[in-house]
Amino acid sequence: MDIDIPDPTDWLQTPIPGLQALESSLRCQVCKELFTAPKVTSCGHTFCSLCIRRYLSTSSKCPTCMKPDEEPRLRDNILVSELVGSFNTIRKQLLDTLRAKEKEKEEEEEARRRRKAEEEEEEEKERVTSIQPRAEKRRPYDDDDDDDIMEDAEPIYRKGKRPRQDTTIAPRYPQETGPPTRRSTRTSSQRTNSRILSSQTVVILDSDDEFLPEEDEISDNDDFRSNNNHNNNNNNNNNGSRAKRKAISRGVPETPTKNSDMVACPICTRLKDKSKVEAHVNRCLEGKRSPSPTPIKATNGPGTPLKRQPVSFANIPKPQQRAPYTDEEKKELRLPKGNASLTKEADIRKKLREFGIKYDAKGKESKQVLWARLQEWTNMWNANLDSATPKSKETLRRELEAYERHQSTQKPSVVQDKGFERDAWSKGHRSEFEALVAAARKSAAARKKENGVVEAGPKDQQLLDSMAGVQAELNGIDSPEVVEA
């Protein structure tokens, strides 16, 4: 189950972990998602419209402070809605930028550490050589110095470059696949070159021709030579920001992954992270070759809350969006909650029919079930009125069905003593149940005789059936002869 669920803890790995608190407060405490159509209770707590409506229909209290509250007193929280909208627009971009920054910082730190270690090594070597009595001491100082650096500089390139490619560069561009391409090696080596050079001071530059060709291809060398002294820093920056931009535009996660975790997509043969390959294959199958490179569409202004990003289970084509409901429409369309005991079953059916909601026409569903369905529909409908991007009636109906499917596995709550043992009870009273069924059967037969066959009320039959059902259930066995009778 590798669904990427955005979460406030994402910010903990960035340079600004405090953003976690900010995002937490933009999330509903019930569903833990960013607010959808936020509503504020009379005690001042904010929840998603649907979450609070659902909760209030089971208990009329605020989930946070338990103060009594009811649905009609809920108010729109416009400010929070705007906040969530603008936060959602920048979230991904902000996260990617901060992660890239963190990564860069780590890389720099790593490079600095490595450099320091090498410098120490160098010093150590120098000390060792200076202790030994040397004839070279006679040579002019700067010549000697130059040579020394030259000798040491070469291994630095080797050390500095090779591990880098394996650990950091390759996973950063997982799309660039197959044999690690020329292109990427070149740019990366170029970057490392220039970075190391800039820090190693400029001394080497005059004599680079001597060693560079062995290090890299000629073209690299050309590139390299064009980097003048004063250009060096500049270039470095460019490279850095280019890399950052790349990382952002691709939306590549910055966590380093090993090459062994990469799997080739069977359709486009691109290397993908194992955990992401499934989603990627789905996208490929749908013909969307490259995942959209622009992460955020800035079409919505800061004022309009964005629709929440759908989970990437499947890319369901979205039906046409309608504009948010106006206040007048809301007032007119808002459904009242009603009262279960004051509403007749027939009325519930009528209402369900009006809304086009399925129910069992043969009346096999109890009033309780029908009422629960109507309540859930009312909740969904009213929450949809609050939404900035209302769904169609058809979508709502589908969602209601899905919701009920998920709930149906639950057993209906039965009021029962804690220590009550159903099986023992039914076994112990078996004879009494049987006697009752027999008596009912007898009286039904007697009445039948009395009134003639025609008038044998269906009610009696129904009663018999239900009694037989009770007995069968209690005994845990099917007793077909009873039902037939």
Next chain:
Amino acid sequence: MAAKAVRRLLSEYRELINNETDGIYAGPVSEDNFMLWECLIAGPPDTPFEGGMFSATLTFPDDYPLSPPTLKFTCDILHPNVYPDGTVCISILHPPGDDPNMYESASERWSPIQSVEKVLLSVMSMLAEPNDESGANVDASKMFREDRQQYENIVRRYARRTVGL
């Protein structure tokens, strides 16, 4: 599995791993069933439970977080508020509607804003401070009240057993 409940559980799970709380470890048993979690609760220090690692299962209902999960210890444990079968009886796991003991205030009951982390923390403090007035395990309550020494000895023995001693 209810999609909504699973999403919320995923998000709680991420929060638990990224933001670890001392003494509490919890996670789904398998990827196929996110509604069943396994958890480990460390015995709180300065109590007879200290040093123990108590394993338990958390079962979430389909309408989570509207309804609370149930917590059941899978190891031997003696505690006034734990039924002999391991089920934990604690106010935060009771929905506001039903009050088996008739005295809990509504504020300490389950509400959708509670979370796995808060439940486990409450269980930890329950271990430290048993409530012998609403005994789920009557024998344990009695022992706790009348023979504290024996109670603590048994608890210590069970605690050692949880870490294989």
